[in-house]
Amino acid sequence: MSTALSMETNVNGTAGRSGTAPAVRIAGATVRYGANTVLDGVDLAVDPGQFVALVGPSGAGKSTLLRLINGSVRAASGTVSVLGTDPAACGARALQALRTRVGFVFQQFGLVGRLSAMENVLMGSLGSLRLPRYGVASYGKALREQAATHLDRVGLGEQRFQRCDTLSGGQQQRVAIARTLMQNAELVLADEPVASLDPSSSVAVLDMLKRLSAEDGFTVLCSLHQVDLALQVSDRVVAVREGSFVIDRATAETSEEQIRAVYAQHRGPSDDD
């Protein structure tokens, strides 16, 4: 488990697992969907252990950036390195191997609703297992104990055998986070993870992700529309507007007004009507 990995302190004072090489390094990356340029020559270097909030209006390119890092879309130009690997240069097997090191947390949780919290968390270990598993009992005792520990860490020890589709939204998102712990992810990409949650659950989930990232040293890139929460949990804010990074700064040096201005300057589709 991750605590067994060596922890180092990087230049930003955050604890990282894999030394000082950036967890993510993007240089001059342009992504297009047909004729539409969605990311326009962006640069980003994220230190291991950093918690980066991605903010910006709808359609700015935040999800596309996460998909670029995940290897789901390719850059038309520029370079991308994720945990030292270029996803676009990977064959299917190498991409799969990279994805076992990268956890994804979605707005809609991405859990199997009819399965228990425990089994969903155990599925985080599938990338490192050779054979498929069916049911909690098909995982070894050590894995089951790890999964139980991770559920305890996200405060769901008592709900471990409850079907996920009977859990609240906040609880389901905590199961999804526990699954990334089980995966031992070095990098967690969270795409609007609290967009479906009420305000107090949103704070609880993000605080938990922040605490676990600090404890275990994994890096987080998290897109958010809640400016106050972005400022509360992140080490660094990257504001995206029309495919460019218009703010990229330490959170401590960023004000709510500066971020809100990014949203205010946005021209939505209706502006042309």
Ligand SMILES: Nc1ncnc2c1ncn2[C@@H]1O[C@H](COP(=O)(O)OP(=O)(O)OP(=O)(O)O)[C@@H](O)[C@H]1O
């Ligand atoms: N698969 C696709 N094919 C074509 N265009 C796409 C595709 N995915 C996204 N786009 C377009 O790329 C642009 C950026 O979308 P993206 O989802 O990255 O924005 P976002 O900042 O994450 O928005 P939101 O905050 O609403 O999730 C939008 O104009 C969108 O319509």
